[in-house]
Amino acid sequence: MRDLKPRLARITDLNHAAALLEWDQETYMPPGAAESRARQVATLRSLSHELLISEETLTLIDRAKPESEIDQDLIRVVSRDIEKATRVPSSLIAEMARASGLSKGAWQKARQENKFSEFAPHLERILDLSLQHAEALGYEETPYDALLDQYEEGMTTAQVSEVFTSVKSDLVPIVRSISEAPDLSDSAVRGDFPLKKQWDFGLEAVKAMGYDMNHGRQDVSAHPFSTAFSITDVRITTRSDAKFFNPGFFGSLHEAGHAMYEQGIDMQLEGSPLADGTSLGMHESQSRMWENLVGRSRPFWKHYFPRAQQAFESTLGGVDMESFYRSMNAVAPSPIRVEADEVTYNLHIMLRFELEQDMLAGEIKVQDLPEQWNDRMESWLGIRPNDDSEGVLQDIHWSLGAIGYFPTYALGNLMSVQLFNAACDENPNIISEMESGQFDSLLSWLRENVHQYGRRKSANQILKDSTGTTLSSEPWLNYIRTKFGELYGF
Numbered sequence: 001m002r003d004l005k006p007r008l009a010r011i012t013d014l015n016h017a018a019a020l021l022e023w024d025q026e027t028y029m030p031p032g033a034a035e036s037r038a039r040q041v042a043t044l045r046s047l048s049h050e051l052l053i054s055e056e057t058l059t060l061i062d063r064a065k066p067e068s069e070i071d072q073d074l075i076r077v078v079s080r081d082i083e084k085a086t087r088v089p090s091s092l093i094a095e096m097a098r099a100s101g102l103s104k105g106a107w108q109k110a111r112q113e114n115k116f117s118e119f120a121p122h123l124e125r126i127l128d129l130s131l132q133h134a135e136a137l138g139y140e141e142t143p144y145d146a147l148l149d150q151y152e153e154g155m156t157t158a159q160v161s162e163v164f165t166s167v168k169s170d171l172v173p174i175v176r177s178i179s180e181a182p183d184l185s186d187s188a189v190r191g192d193f194p195l196k197k198q199w200d201f202g203l204e205a206v207k208a209m210g211y212d213m214n215h216g217r218q219d220v221s222a223h224p225f226s227t228a229f230s231i232t233d234v235r236i237t238t239r240s241d242a243k244f245f246n247p248g249f250f251g252s253l254h255e256a257g258h259a260m261y262e263q264g265i266d267m268q269l270e271g272s273p274l275a276d277g278t279s280l281g282m283h284e285s286q287s288r289m290w291e292n293l294v295g296r297s298r299p300f301w302k303h304y305f306p307r308a309q310q311a312f313e314s315t316l317g318g319v320d321m322e323s324f325y326r327s328m329n330a331v332a333p334s335p336i337r338v339e340a341d342e343v344t345y346n347l348h349i350m351l352r353f354e355l356e357q358d359m360l361a362g363e364i365k366v367q368d369l370p371e372q373w374n375d376r377m378e379s380w381l382g383i384r385p386n387d388d389s390e391g392v393l394q395d396i397h398w399s400l401g402a403i404g405y406f407p408t409y410a411l412g413n414l415m416s417v418q419l420f421n422a423a424c425d426e427n428p429n430i431i432s433e434m435e436s437g438q439f440d441s442l443l444s445w446l447r448e449n450v451h452q453y454g455r456r457k458s459a460n461q462i463l464k465d466s467t468g469t470t471l472s473s474e475p476w477l478n479y480i481r482t483k484f485g486e487l488y489g490f
């Protein structure tokens with residue numbers, strides 16, 4: 001282990017240096033530096049890749065004598081990383097990089113001009129390469145298993161399908177009931193929300209939640225994200241709208257949720273490939289929990305509403321807390337995923353999950369995709385996109401070759417409620433703490449049951465150990481029925 005660990009630390013350092021360059025690119029880099037920056041990032045990433053799959057690393061792993069459970073986990077996880085990395089021929093990796101480079105440009109143009117036909121041949125190529133990628137990675141039941149596994153290790157298509165099917169069959173009627181009920185006004189979250197005050201108010205909340213600014217910082221970027229360069233440096237970015245409260249505030253809570261996950265990883269894992277979130281779904285469960293289960297709840301606003309009134313006096317001075325709570329939770333089916341509310345969001349994901357599988361299986365042709373998209377959108381959400389730019393062309397993911405990525409967003413939503421319920425069962429004081437702006441019990445429970453493990457446990461294992469069950473749709477559906485049933489009277 002004495003020789004293996006420093007080697008893995010060097011690989012991790014290269015990845016973190018690349019991540020720092022990418023963070024800079026999204027925050028402070030002058031626009032003219034894009035080309036040189038892309039080259040620098042590629043250099044660091046390929047060096048790290050070469051070091052990882054080299055003979056020397058393999059020999060060190062063979063010779064390593066684990067002295068602890070952490071050592072055993074480290075060897076298991078790194079061996080699996082290397083195996084996956086070496087299964088895919090470098091010619092295919094290069095071909096995928098070339099195709100997605102071209103495809104991204106074509107997608108941007110197609111979206112701008114609202115012309116799906118410009119993007120269609122590129123998507124066909126991406127699908128073809130994704131199938132080759134899946135064959136190279138290997139799978140048990142369906143090629144989709146291999147693609148999903150890249151983002152949500154250990155989950156199978158069958159497991160996800162079963163859970164999503166149950167969500168969909170209950171959720172579609174719920175959305176219909178909400179559409180038939182009188183609209184909730186969102187007027188209290190619209191108005192003047194000065195940017196500087198949003199910045200301060202958001203920071204006050206994320207610091208109270210437990211985001212450690214001694215090991216983090218917040219900056220502005222076009223698309224908010226969080227990123228880590230070590231357990232001791234996990235950053236978030238935000239973007240606010242001076243006329244709309246939700247995106248800036250809930251965006252900060254969301255990214256801080258991601259960041260607190262990585263700040264909470266056991267320091268013994270620092271510098272090793274284990275010091276990362278275990279899957280995208282588990283990562284998203286953390287961001288969604290703080291954003292929705294905490295941030296969009298009455299107990300939270302019992303403490304924060306008077307503060308919000310002070311900060312945004314001209315807009316909220318004459319509003320009561322209940323109107324503010326209803327406003328921020330108003331459900332309004334939109335064709336755009338990133339604007340979707342808590343209720344409809346998962347349907348946007350399930351639409352993409354089904355279409356990805358149908359396309360890979362050859363059951364629908366790329367040329368028929370817009371029609372399929374719009375038809376399903378209409379039958380599930382009751383709305384039809386006006387054009388392909390707000391329909392099938394809205395997301396960047398497919399153009400980058402990220403097939404199998406979307407489900408992780410919905411998995412995060414489902415897991416967030418399972419974990420939150422387990423935390424509250426064990427600590428009934430979590431809700432009353434929230435009412436006084438305290439989050440210690442919730443954060444400690446997450447540190448103990450989720451964060452500390454990094455990649456040592458899979459998402460499935462974390463769920464099993466901390467909630468006693470596997471992935472399940474029922475807790476999330478119950479949460480939605482209770483919260484929105486009360487708001488919309490169904």
Ligand code: ZN
Pocket residue numbers: 254258284287
């Ligand atoms: Zn997220």
